[in-house]
Amino acid sequence: MIKGGGFLNGVYIHIPFCKSKCPYCDFHSQRCDSSVQESYVDAIIDEITTLRRTKHLLPDLKFTADTLYLGGGTPSVLKPQQLEKIILTAKEKFNIPEDTEITVECNPSSDIESLIPVFKSCGVNRISLGMQSAVDDERKLLGRISDRKRVKEVVELLKANSIENISLDIMLGVPNQTKESLTETLDFVKECKIKHISAYILKIEEGTFFDTHRERFPFPSDDEACDLYEQCSAYLEDAGFSHYEISNFAIPGYESKHNTKYWTLEDYLGIGAAAHSFVNGKRFYFESDTQSFIDGKKVVFDCIGHTAEEYIMLRLRLKEGLNITTLSNTYGEKNSKKIIKKAPFLAEKGLANFDGETLSLTRKGFLLSNSIITQLI
Numbered sequence: 001m002i003k004g005g006g007f008l009n010g011v012y013i014h015i016p017f018c019k020s021k022c023p024y025c026d027f028h029s030q031r032c033d034s035s036v037q038e039s040y041v042d043a044i045i046d047e048i049t050t051l052r053r054t055k056h057l058l059p060d061l062k063f064t065a066d067t068l069y070l071g072g073g074t075p076s077v078l079k080p081q082q083l084e085k086i087i088l089t090a091k092e093k094f095n096i097p098e099d100t101e102i103t104v105e106c107n108p109s110s111d112i113e114s115l116i117p118v119f120k121s122c123g124v125n126r127i128s129l130g131m132q133s134a135v136d137d138e139r140k141l142l143g144r145i146s147d148r149k150r151v152k153e154v155v156e157l158l159k160a161n162s163i164e165n166i167s168l169d170i171m172l173g174v175p176n177q178t179k180e181s182l183t184e185t186l187d188f189v190k191e192c193k194i195k196h197i198s199a200y201i202l203k204i205e206e207g208t209f210f211d212t213h214r215e216r217f218p219f220p221s222d223d224e225a226c227d228l229y230e231q232c233s234a235y236l237e238d239a240g241f242s243h244y245e246i247s248n249f250a251i252p253g254y255e256s257k258h259n260t261k262y263w264t265l266e267d268y269l270g271i272g273a274a275a276h277s278f279v280n281g282k283r284f285y286f287e288s289d290t291q292s293f294i295d296g297k298k299v300v301f302d303c304i305g306h307t308a309e310e311y312i313m314l315r316l317r318l319k320e321g322l323n324i325t326t327l328s329n330t331y332g333e334k335n336s337k338k339i340i341k342k343a344p345f346l347a348e349k350g351l352a353n354f355d356g357e358t359l360s361l362t363r364k365g366f367l368l369s370n371s372i373i374t375q376l377i
Helices: 034-050 080-093 112-122 136-141 148-160 179-192 222-238 257-263 290-294 308-315 324-331 333-348 363-367 369-376
Strands: 010-015 067-072 101-106 126-132 165-172 196-201 242-245 248-250 268-271 276-279 282-285 300-304 352-354 358-361
Touching (some): 010 080, 010 257, 034 080, 034 268, 034 290, 067 080, 080 112, 101 112, 101 257, 148 179, 165 222, 196 222, 222 248, 257 308, 308 324, 308 333, 324 333, 333 358, 333 369, 363 369
Parallel strands (some): 010 067, 010 268, 067 101, 101 126, 126 165
Antiparallel strands (some): 268 276, 276 282, 282 300, 352 358
């Protein structure tokens, strides 16, 4: 929450540019155009500096943030000087301390070598790499430009430059994926001594290339995709990772501080096309339109947040689950009674753990989280 003095927990900046559009992607992103990219960066800098489009929804203009996250799209397609200017401007505006978690999403195919000096000068200490798979045949079907060898090179390069906090994305249920090929990817993760993994079951979104050409690709069945998820979770936990959120695994101490804010209802400010914010109980966002952001279109108010439904839904994404007393004290006894009534059934089916005070989903429960949460709220 925003506290007295204008404390802001996190800042997210969206960079909507990519070298090419991946066949599964429905995020707001587009191919690079140097003139559009330059104009967009100028608009980002202006908004960070002035907050002219969001200040009517903010309680104070003097902020201190303890995480900064650049996502996309692919922030690593920016020119080094553009990336540097964005980060340094944000650090100054939001009074970001030197030990802040600063994450930049990168594609291994980008010229990471040219960005290393920027990472060092700006205090970037966490990199999220879009690997998706360590199996080159799978990577090609997913539209990934670089190969496994390049991923390894980038990981070693980052570590050689004192960035140990590296997260790799893994996609489950991709075309041709088997238990054996997933093991190959997970063995690669273990070999590279990665600290954090985000593992997502592929969802074919409407309008994507995979959606309009799905008959061309041998996707695993839903049951097979669920088996792969359970295999991934079991493997990573055996390797010392904590399955701390439905799709996220970390060596203890390397959980994403920024992303955890989303699940614990802490405040964060989003800047850029398609960026969402949650500040002082208010949710608002910029439209998913790069040109409208460049043209200065105002932020859109979404809704009042921090409801009991949000608390239940988001806390059950986390391994630690939700606390019945906190739910009752914050949102009323009626909500906690509903949970207490239904929790024993979930526990009996092996979908949740319940000790009378805390409800948390099991691995199987994570797979059915949407239907479980619907029943609870």
